Amino acid sequence: MWSLRLCNRGSRDLLLRITTASHRASTTDAAQVDEISGQDSTEVKPFSQIPGPKGLYNIPFLGTAFHFKPFTKYVPDDLLNVLSDARDKYGDIVKMRMGKDYIVYVYHPDYAKTVFQFPFKEHLRVGMDLSETFHDRSGVPRDLGTLQGDAWAALRKPSQEKMLRPAVVANYVPLIERVTNDFVEELRKKGSVDDLLKELMNYTTESVAMLCFNRRLGYLESNSDTEIVNLITKFFIDFQTSITMPFKTYKLFRTKLYKRFEKTYLDIYRIGKKEISAQRKMLEKLQKEGDLDQYLQDEPNFIYSLLNDTRMTDEKINSVIMSLFIAGIDSTANTIAFVLINLALNPEKQDRLYQEIKETMGDENTLTKEHLAEMSYLKACVKESQRLVFPLMLGAIRYLEEDIVLAGYHIPKNTLVHPNMNSMTLDERFYPRPTEYIPERWIRDTNDDIAKGQDFPFGMMPFGFGPRGCIGQRFAETEMYIGVAKVIQNFKIALPPGVTGVKTKLKTFTTPAESVCLHLTDRNISNV
Ligand code: HEM
Secondary structure (H helix, E strand, C coil): CCHHHCCCHHHHHHHHHHHHHCCCCCCCCCCCCCCCCCCCCCCEEEEHHHCCCCCHHHHHHHHHHHHCCCCCCCCCHHHHHHHHHHHHHHEEEEEEEEEEEEEEEEHHHHHHHHCCCCCCCCCCCCCHHHHHHHHHHHHCCCCCCCHHHHHHHHHHHHHHHHHHHHHHHHHCCCHHHHHHHHHHHHHHHHHHECCCCHHHHHHHHHHHHHCCCCCCCCCCCCCCCCHHHHHHHHHHHHHHHHHCCCCCHEEEEEEECHHHHHHHHHHHHHHHHHHHHHHHHHHHHHHHHCCCCHHHHHHHCCCHHCCCCCCHHHHHHHHHHHHHHHHHCCCHHHHHHHHHHHHHHHHHHHHHHHHHHHHCCCCCCCCCCHHHHCCHHHHHHHHHHHHHHHCCCCCCCCCCCCEEEEECEEEECCCEEEEEEHHHHCCCCCCCCCCCCCCCHHCCCCCHHHHHHHHHHHHCCCCCCHCCCCCCCHHHHHHHHHHHHHHHHHHHEEECCCCCCCEEECCCCECCCCCCCCEECCCCCCCC
């Protein structure tokens, strides 16, 4: 049984600091009343009293299994439904047994804010059991997503300097634009698309390869090799299965799932190593011939900046590139797919976006960073799609490093807390008319109830938050904005007649449950 009395002095100081900070935005007398729960926050309740399923549901491992078939109608892939049912039943904070441990789920942006703004030191990544088992067994060095503590910080810092600064990513606009032009040309040749996600996976593979390997892979050409796309798809399907399994048998045995995952990872690793070594040789040759300076002046070169960084060893560079390559393909392809689907389903929003593109670009064909800076409706269209179809199953989940008070309950150190964005983003308390696609809710200076969500930034964080947030956020946003803008600039898009929605499923990232066919009507501009 946990109680305040168990905290040491250091923890208690922290605990009070956090309580005050978390309610600064929403209460007049922060230390007294939690406005969300209506509880007196001076009366901190013990962890054991956090609402949640009772009785057998609390048995380690087995308790989790009781939430699924044959005990309920749900299969493990329906975990999000189990979690939203829990919110409806128990409120904005819920404690549930997940495997061995409890996870505390929170469903209010103010509670999410408290969690994300915790002064983490270790920045532990959680939920990566399958990857961690693989790295431990195989001896393949861990990547950014699985490293912890100092080893993670040593890799993250140099990579972040080269990836997250807006000015650095802005340099990639012309490169991404060129890839996008080729993508648009391929679409024009095809006239319509039978499997939207497949096309977009080729597009994001090609874009991320520009970042990671500084070369085009040729994935947009007809009859292209789709090895990487197939590997990344398998990677995330198996990863998804591993997250929702109540019993993580792969940790004990080399199960079928484990062996498949191991093979997939090693295949991706082999491709990455080959590309990096080719890039190194090419740069060495240019240097020998005295052409390197000119080559580097022409275009940004992420891999060169890593190879040239004295803090980075070959092993570290491989690890960074692996993380970016694996994390950067499926994520962005699925998100762009849903933006296009939502625009196809909402022709009046699509028209408004087209008007913005026309007004901003006029007769110009080349999309620049200055154009992007002016297109607020484009950004709103992307953001609204991420709200309506939240891109990830888990999103950011945190392992508390000290005791805190959350929603009036004492949460001890080492507890896993999950701000459940999948539920929050569809909650009408924060986002009125939550099931509708309304990009206008993200336009600044909208004095309407529809824009209420702007007051709850912590209710919608598709890229996570803080030092452990998504390192690829700026690259992904740039790619999504350019991809969507260029498709809409060139085509009027529609789903087949009679299609009024697209079902989703989880494959780590949220993905269309079936192939999506997209009709393209050329807007008759010969700009690429
Ligand atoms: C729409 C696309 C994307 C979404 C929704 C997304 C989302 C996320 C989220 C939620 C996290 C965890 C953040 C946290 O715990 O606070 C993350 C981590 C990460 N993302 Fe992304 N991401 C996207 C695109 C990308 C791209 C394009 C790249 C690389 C080019 C990338 C690379 C990574 C890496 C390496 C991590 C781990 C960072 C670390 O642990 O230090 N992501 N992403």
